[in-house]
Amino acid sequence: xxxxxxxxxxxxxxxxxxxxxxxxxxxxxxxxxxxxxxxxxxxxxxxxxxxxxxxxxxxxxxxxxxxxxxxxxxxxxxxxxxxxxxxxxxxxxxxxxxxxxxxxxxxxxxxxxxxxxxxxxxxxxxxxxxxxxxxxxxxxxxxxxxxxxxxxxxxxxxxxxxxxxxxxxxxxxxxxxxxxxxxxxxxxxxxxxxxxxxxxxxxxxxxxxxxxxxxxxxxxxxxxxxxxxxxxxxxxxxxxxxxxxxxxxxxxxxxxxxxxxxxxxxxxxxxxxxxxxxxxxxxxxxxxxxxxxxxxxxxxxxxxxxxxxxxxxxxxxxxxxxxxxxxxxxxxxxxxxxxxxxxxxxxxxxxxxxxxxxxxxxxxxxxxxxxxxxxxxxxxxxxxxxxxxxxxxxxxxxxxxxxxxxxxxxxxxxxxxxxxxxxxxxxxxxxxxxxxxxxxxxxxxxxxxxxxxxxxxxxxxxxxxxxxxxxxxxxxxxxxxxxxxxxxxxxxxxxxxxxxxxxxxxxxxxxxxxxxxxxxxxxxxxxxxxxxxxxxxxxxxxxxxxxxxxxxxxxxxxxxxxxxxxxxxxxxxxxxxxx
Ligand code: C2O
Numbered sequence: 001x002x003x004x005x006x007x008x009x010x011x012x013x014x015x016x017x018x019x020x021x022x023x024x025x026x027x028x029x030x031x032x033x034x035x036x037x038x039x040x041x042x043x044x045x046x047x048x049x050x051x052x053x054x055x056x057x058x059x060x061x062x063x064x065x066x067x068x069x070x071x072x073x074x075x076x077x078x079x080x081x082x083x084x085x086x087x088x089x090x091x092x093x094x095x096x097x098x099x100x101x102x103x104x105x106x107x108x109x110x111x112x113x114x115x116x117x118x119x120x121x122x123x124x125x126x127x128x129x130x131x132x133x134x135x136x137x138x139x140x141x142x143x144x145x146x147x148x149x150x151x152x153x154x155x156x157x158x159x160x161x162x163x164x165x166x167x168x169x170x171x172x173x174x175x176x177x178x179x180x181x182x183x184x185x186x187x188x189x190x191x192x193x194x195x196x197x198x199x200x201x202x203x204x205x206x207x208x209x210x211x212x213x214x215x216x217x218x219x220x221x222x223x224x225x226x227x228x229x230x231x232x233x234x235x236x237x238x239x240x241x242x243x244x245x246x247x248x249x250x251x252x253x254x255x256x257x258x259x260x261x262x263x264x265x266x267x268x269x270x271x272x273x274x275x276x277x278x279x280x281x282x283x284x285x286x287x288x289x290x291x292x293x294x295x296x297x298x299x300x301x302x303x304x305x306x307x308x309x310x311x312x313x314x315x316x317x318x319x320x321x322x323x324x325x326x327x328x329x330x331x332x333x334x335x336x337x338x339x340x341x342x343x344x345x346x347x348x349x350x351x352x353x354x355x356x357x358x359x360x361x362x363x364x365x366x367x368x369x370x371x372x373x374x375x376x377x378x379x380x381x382x383x384x385x386x387x388x389x390x391x392x393x394x395x396x397x398x399x400x401x402x403x404x405x406x407x408x409x410x411x412x413x414x415x416x417x418x419x420x421x422x423x424x425x426x427x428x429x430x431x432x433x434x435x436x437x438x439x440x441x442x443x444x445x446x447x448x449x450x451x452x453x454x455x456x457x458x459x460x461x462x463x464x465x466x467x468x469x470x471x472x473x474x475x476x477x478x479x480x481x482x483x484x485x486x487x488x489x490x491x492x493x494x495x496x497x498x499x500x501x502x503x504x505x506x507x508x509x510x511x512x513x514x515x516x517x518x519x520x521x522x523x524x525x526x527x528x529x530x531x532x533x534x535x536x537x538x539x540x541x542x543x544x545x546x547x548x549x550x551x552x553x554x555x556x557x558x559x560x561x562x563x564x565x566x567x568x569x570x571x572x573x574x575x576x577x578x579x
Contacts, residue, residue: 088311089389090203092403093186093196095119101183101349110349114179117166122393125402130416132227136366137420139231139244139359147246149228153219154253154355160222168395169218175352177211177394182348182521188311197315199348199521200530202306202387204323205368206406208361213415214394215358221397229417232362235330236290237425238283241268243334247356256354258336258344271329272515273492273558276505285507286326289515290426293325294371297514299477299535300577301379304371307530310386316487316521318530321514322367328517330360332490341520342490348521366419369412378577381410430542431510437544438498438511443552450569455482458493458561461502464553468571472547473540475574477533478513482567484529485518492517492558495534498543499554510542513553529567535574 098115137146160170167173180186186196198207212230220228234240242265247254263269268279271286298304298321307318319328334356335346343350344357351357372380382388388407396402409415447463456462469476478495485491492515494504499511514534536551545551553569 087386089386089391089406090196090309090311091189092122092391092393093181094189095393095401097187098180098185099187101179101185110179110183112176112179112349114176114183114185114349116168116173116177116180116393116395119401121401123400123402125396125404125408127408127414128416130414133413134227134229134417135420136229136362136417137231138234138237138240138422139246140234140240140242141420141422142231142246146231149223149225150219150231150246151253153223153225153228156222157219158253168399169222169397172353173395174215174218175350178352178357179349181207181392191312194312195315197309197521198392199323199519200306200316200319201309202302202320202382203309203390203406204306204320205365206390206409207392209365209368209409209412209415210392210394210404212358212361212365213409213417214396216417217397230362231359232366232419233330233356233359234422235269235271235326235360235363236286236367237422238287239422241283241286242266243269243356244359247359254355256344256356258339258350258354259334259356260336263333269330269333271326272494272507273329273332273517274505274507275558278505281505281508285505287426287429288431288508288512289325289329291429291431292512292514293321294367294426295374295376296430296538297321297534298376298378299533299574301382303533303535304378305382308384308386309390316530318532319518322364322371324517324532325515326367327360327364328492328519331519334360346490346519348519365412369419370424372410430538431508431512433542434510434544437546438500440498440548440550440552443498443500444550447552454566454568455484456555456566456569458555458557458564458566460557460561461504462555464555464569465550466553466569466571468545468549468551469573471549472545473537475537476540476571477535477574478553479531479533479568479570479572480516480566481531481569482529483516483531484565484567486560486563487518488520489560489563490518490520491560491564493561493564494556494558496554496556497536497539497551498545499552502554502556504556504558510539511554513539533575536571537574 095116095118101110101112101114142150154171157169157174158171160167161172164170181196181198184195188194188196198204216228216230220226231244233244243263245265246252248265249255268282269286270276270282272289274282274285276282276285302308302320304320304322306320306323309315309317331345331351332342334354335342335344341347341350344354345351374380388405390406391403393401393403412418443463444465447465449465453462453464466478468474480495494515495513496511497513513536516532551571555566557564
């Protein structure tokens with residue numbers, strides 16, 4: 001076996017932090033974040049090749065063999081926890097092999113052919129040099145001049161559908177990119193039985209970043225303005241918590257009738273599906289959701305980015321906190337509940353038909369950007385080569401088919417764009433600390449032990465007595481394992497700890513631990529399985545667990561609890577944070 005040292009380099013974590021895109025200084029951050037960070041200097045291992053490894057039956061090198069050799073340097077337990085770890089990235093699909101896309105619920109053929117036209121020539125994309133940074137504006141603040149450009153660009157994109165339906169830059173062609181990459185039209189190269197799925201995994205952020213990048217360049221090309229940028233829907237800020245008005249003008253090409261009419265302005269978005277009727281409560285819930293999914297509940301890079309997804313893996317290994325949180329919520333909130341599959345925004349195959357989709361995803365993209373500037377103790381970038389070398393194909397603004405890699409999109413500034421600086425009000429939006437310690441004995445009434453409840457079908461609000469791994473305020477995560485869902489349904493449930501009142505409308509409280517959600521999507525057997533981890537360390541401070549060795553976890557179904565079965569629940573010491 002070749003020496004691992006010759007293949008792998010060990011690097012100390014980068015001590016340099018950029019500042020956040022906020023008007024608030026980071027010194028406002030509670031000091032325990034900083035102490036954590038300095039106490040937990042970790043080392044990253046990066047490996048160039050995997051020569052001299054025994055290939056497995058399907059010709060792939062089994063990463064586990066290689067990584068076990070590193071256990072002296074790096075906690076092996078973390079790495080072998082991915083049983084399907086192969087050293088190969090997801091390859092770009094073969095457009096020639098693109099097949100049918102199927103309806104999520106029935107498996108019936110969709111009445112759309114989402115396959116892109118193949119091309120014999122594929123160019124490995126090189127990012128052009130950045131001459132001037134283009135700044136994406138917040139949608140609720142755009143100027144008249146900007147709006148006129150944006151509308152004209154979309155008008156021309158829609159016109160292409162009629163003038164030249166084979167032009168890959170047309171509006172429907174662009175919308176179908178999303179359908180093909182998530183409704184099973186593209187197979188994994190070399191794995192006929194495995195679909196490519198760009199959601200529910202670590203490919204989520206990179207795929208959508210590249211998708212928007214070319215969409216934006218195409219719009220710019222169509223109006224002959226290479227400085228054109230997409231706007232972002234600033235739903236993480238109270239000023240942007242309505243559907244942006246520029247998308248709600250019925251005379252505009254940005255308008256789409258296939259939206260939930262009840263949620264047109266001035267309705268306030270409900271990122272937590274709290275069902276709160278009061279607008280102010282919705283706003284504070286939203287800020288709480290943001291703080292939770294970006295900071296409080298996140299223990300590792302993977303928790304935020306999504307689970308590893310490599311060549312030969314089944315699709316949809318699991319969403320990161322942002323994907324399953326605010327991202328899913330906005331899709332479902334905009335989609336039209338009168339349609340069978342909540343089209344357009346409420347379903348993958350149709351989401352790209354709504355212009356608001358690209359504005360929503362520009363903010364999702366911005367969340368990834370902000371995440372990388374946060375000074376928490378979690379490493380911000382995944383260094384795994386199977387992540388960095390994963391590839392996609394897109395048509396660029398000149399109708400050339402290009403192959404792009406994840407590694408080239410980690411820093412959007414290298415891609416020539418940045419975001420307008422707006423306040424980030426959730427950055428320090430910690431829920432109020434509990435004044436008094438919860439009466440665990442009282443809350444425990446009606447709670448059952450995991451072994452008596454699991455696997456648990458989440459039909460109703462359920463309280464579980466979960467043993468801690470250590471007494472009191474330990475650095476721990478709550479793991480909900482093998483969450484089995486009907487993938488054709490919108491699924492959502494929330495998790496609270498030592499909650500006394502079970503008031504489901506209030507998320508802005510110390511007991512809120514996090515959320516699970518899923519947008520309907522097609523898989524071959526209609527069943528999806530995933531596991532989520534929610535960090536409890538800060539929550540313990542806020543609710544004061546004293547020296548308890550058990551907590552009461554309340555699981556609140558928000559949507560289709562009947563179709564969720566949770567395999568197991570446990571609390572473990574925080575695993576290594578690296579992705
Ligand atoms: Cu590709 Cu928000 O979905």
